[in-house]
Ligand code: SF4
């Protein structure tokens with residue numbers, strides 16, 4: 847059975863630069879209109895009395911993520927380029943353990 851993949855985004859550290867999305871498009875040589883990871887603007891929220899906005903990458907082709915991990919020996923191109931080290935891609939159980947140790951949340955899994 848294929849291993850379950852998790853993508854963890856530490857929202858406290860992601861600066862919304864979209865480099866991960868571009869790295870994914872570049873890795874798979876996708877046209878600009880197509881991507882396996884998209885950065886989107888989350889809805890505004892009130893945190894400690896202040897309005898806050900956040901950007902977050904969303905990976906929705908985890909079969910492609912599994913392919914990246916296998917080909918690149920565990921180094922996902924999107925996570926490798928992240929200047930904030932806010933993005934992690936790996937086996938679901940590993941990502942769950944990491945989520946317990948960080949301020950982030952598990953964004954997506956299968
Ligand atoms: S996860 Fe990293 S590379 Fe992606 S938008 Fe956030 S800071 Fe940029």
Ligand code: SF4
Nearest residue numbers: 870883911914922924
């Ligand atoms: S792991 Fe690969 S397919 Fe998944 S979002 Fe990152 S670069 Fe794209």
